[in-house]
Amino acid sequence: MATMRDVARRAGVSAKTVSRVFNHDPHVSVVTKERVETALRELNYVPSTLSTTFRSGRAPVIGVAVPDIADPFFGALAKAVEAVAAVHGMSVVMTSLGEDPTREPAIVQSLLRQSLSGLVIAPIAGDQSYLDAWVARTRLVFVDRRASGIVADSFTEDDHAGAQLATRHLVEHGHVRIGFLGDSTAIPTSRGRLVGYRAALLDAAIDYDESLVVLGALDRRSAAAAFAALERLEEPPTAIFASNARVTMSLVPVLRGHGHLALAGFGDFPMADMLDPSVTVIDQDPAALGTLAAQRILDRLAHPRRRYRRHTVLPVELVERASCLSTG
Amino acid sequence: MATMRDVARRAGVSAKTVSRVFNHDPHVSVVTKERVETALRELNYVPSTLSTTFRSGRAPVIGVAVPDIADPFFGALAKAVEAVAAVHGMSVVMTSLGEDPTREPAIVQSLLRQSLSGLVIAPIAGDQSYLDAWVARTRLVFVDRRASGIVADSFTEDDHAGAQLATRHLVEHGHVRIGFLGDSTAIPTSRGRLVGYRAALLDAAIDYDESLVVLGALDRRSAAAAFAALERLEEPPTAIFASNARVTMSLVPVLRGHGHLALAGFGDFPMADMLDPSVTVIDQDPAALGTLAAQRILDRLAHPRRRYRRHTVLPVELVERASCLSTG
DNA sequence: GCCCGCTGTGTCACCGGTGACATGAAATGT
DNA sequence: ACATTTCATGTCACCGGTGACACAGCGGGC
Known part of the structure; x- marks a missing residue:
């Protein structure tokens, strides 16, 4: 795959100029711009997110860690997170935590090593103090269940x-x-x-x-x-x-x-x-949980020093059907 | 978060030596090793995958693109992919393609920009020729539906x-x-x-x-x-x-x-x-599709020049219940 | 003619782990 | 005793996009 330097060589300019053209920087002469654009097209240039991610130290990725991604409840939640993320050009990494609480730290930490922009987590373990070191770096948002052992945002249902x-x-x-x-x-x-x-x-x-x-x-x-x-x-x-x-x-x-x-x-x-x-x-309403959680991550990314409500509890409602009518 | 160079400074060695200790390179003296290990522990060093990913040009991530991740069928498929990936220290990025076939190329390409190790895709569009340039770089495996317009592995059901x-x-x-x-x-x-x-x-x-x-x-x-x-x-x-x-x-x-x-x-x-x-x-058997697809990606990563069966069709079976008995 | 500012473009460094290679010292072989 | 290997460790560069900064050329105001 062609890199910016490849394009630069072809267009006879520096990589920086290609970067400028690609990012619609107005400080580029029309002639140069056109030459670079031709080269971009000819080489079918697609930027790699890797370098920017590396440089910024933050991947445009939101993590979702739930007990079971195949569970319809968490599936709907994850789908909502993804929908919000997609609008902001972000991807979603998902992981199932499974049933064993002792494995949670290892699974979550291997996710976090990827320098996620944020993590939406519905934990299975009783203690998340292992996330202590990450609170400052990664925006953690708990859904469905609150965090215990650390202070983090949560969206739960009543x-x-x-x-x-x-x-x-x-x-x-x-x-x-x-x-x-x-x-x-x-x-x-x-x-x-x-x-x-x-x-x-x-x-x-x-x-x-x-x-x-x-x-x-x-x-x-x-x-x-x-x-x-x-x-x-x-x-x-x-x-x-x-x-x-x-x-x-x-x-x-x-x-x-x-x-x-x-x-x-x-x-x-x-x-x-x-x-x-x-x-x-x-x-x-799992979708609401997912949407709110993702939104909170994006908000915190955009406004790092703004203050937010720590815990939000969503109301639930009774859907009356027939099973409560029958009597033994 | 502490980097290797931080650890190196603390232990009074070079970053490379820290790298060696961390990767259990035997060519390190016991004394140095211990000093480094202490520093590692003290700084709570966790390696970032970002640099290695950047350098290698390949993220330890498998993509999963399906019509709808909240659909139980695709949920089960994704879960299976994730299970296989986790065993190999890889993560899974997931994306829903939705209903609109014209959006598929943009969605998939924004995934691929992350230099995934592989992509499992159940496409919704009638043509995947837009993936032409990626075939050489990323291991593409189609599930549930075959590729059209490009040659790629597929696992489908009959x-x-x-x-x-x-x-x-x-x-x-x-x-x-x-x-x-x-x-x-x-x-x-x-x-x-x-x-x-x-x-x-x-x-x-x-x-x-x-x-x-x-x-x-x-x-x-x-x-x-x-x-x-x-x-x-x-x-x-x-x-x-x-x-x-x-x-x-x-x-x-x-x-x-x-x-x-x-x-x-x-x-x-x-x-x-x-x-x-x-x-x-x-x-x-969506889980079988997911497992086979993930396995194929890992196989192709491990053995780039080995040849594989292009298309695998899994058998399906009838589960007879009551609904076929009743007559109008 | 001189300074200022603006424009178009280039150079450099950085992010962090690690492969390639170097170096100096100790150990081994003859 | 000297040549050669082995060992412990270090130095450097690289991956690719981009922010900080430099710099040359040009036009305008004094």
Whole structure:
């Protein structure tokens, strides 16, 4: 691929002059300009971002680190980040953090070595103090979950209010024994949702029964096992609150086999309205998270000393469908 | 962030020596090595990939350009690419090409300016000759759809056989009037599936009726419109073949309202087995496409002059569920 | 005629890790 | 004891676009 010096040689000028022509610097004579433009065209010059990136020490790239890029929630989030980045001539590097919190630091740091302009991260580990050294260099924005161990911007959704809303909704449909099915309380979002669930019970003066809280529902098999644990209770639940979309989806086939319990889940998912019964959910807006996060990175790049709101919590809303109507 | 020269100054050696220690070059005395290692630790040195990338002219990055990264199919594909790349210390830049084929060249070229090690692309345009200049520099691998206008590796799925299989399946369930609902025949995959559909009809000695082929079913609304066009026919279809998962999903609510037609779709999707009726589909393997594509890029990087099979077509299989049983 | 400013263009250095090569000292071989 | 190899370490240049600065030539104002 032709470099600027190649073009310069062909046009009989210095590389700097080519640079000027390429960047529409007015201080170039018309004759020179035309000669250079011809050479540019003839050599099919395409500038490499490498040198500018190297010189500036900052790649025109925004990183996105999420638990799983194939998850529709994070897919939508990433897509939104990319849309914002593209408008500003930036690219997006993506990485899946997976399930193992201990691997998070290594994965994220190998991303950061690329001198990203910013990083949007939905962490899986309980502590991000390993990012301490990077806070000054890279604009870090947390989404879905707040940072812990460091101070960084965050855009999250109202886990507490959403879970409270969904649980209250089940209570209003006459349920008293409401199970909480989740993945792991190591994840802050799940913790927040559990707290919201408890708050709704408290509001309704329903005693909190720890045996109704079952974790580890990661896929259909483990969801079945978790559900079985609830069924074995002396007083099994008549309704279930699923702490995220993955749990809800894993639960659908399980509930199908075991009579109809009421179900409400945190997080909408494709086809939720087409299932029988259609699933009542708390609707999140991953695209909004992504857009805001990307925007914040660009804002901070453009205005390094401006001050911003540290934590933004987006409201969520209940999408009422049929699954909360049925009773065991 | 500390550079090698910073470390060198602190340890009282040259930058090169630091480089040697960092890369475990045995030609360093134990004393020096320890002094350097201390300095490395004290300054918390993390190498920047920027300089090496610049010098080598090749970023340790694989690009992934797909129509929509939020689509579960491409999400799974991207995830697989990333998994392979991560093992080799590489990152993945992703970009959505969107819907407008005319924007593809600009989007892809802005990716390529980053001197990627390779690019995995599922194109939306009908012609990739704009990539001509890049073939020599960047390892291009096409997935899901072949390249047109240039010679490049491809990994695709057997659109023809899959569509033929699904259509034959519907025929075997007694259907003669089978509608074909698709997005656009500008997309090569859709074209291939249409051909497969026609082949199955031919096999069964069923006349091909062009009015049974309706395109433009991109979302629920347009799918409804497309379906309405079929319903208006004098002899409406009793079964429908949907040319991709997005069409199938858009069609689910539409069919719900209009009596039960048999349905088979190309491409599985989450919850397809939980719908009522569960949807018979042709199962694709996006992760396999992603893995193979990434692997090919790494292979070509490692063995530049080795020869490879240009085009690989992966088999697909029918997942029989309930939707093909019901009859209008 | 001199200074000033403006214009068009060129030169140089820089960003940071590392390959190619050099250098001086110690170790080994004869 | 001297030649030769090995070893530890250093110096330099490079990758490519561009900011800082230089400089020659020219026109205008005094």
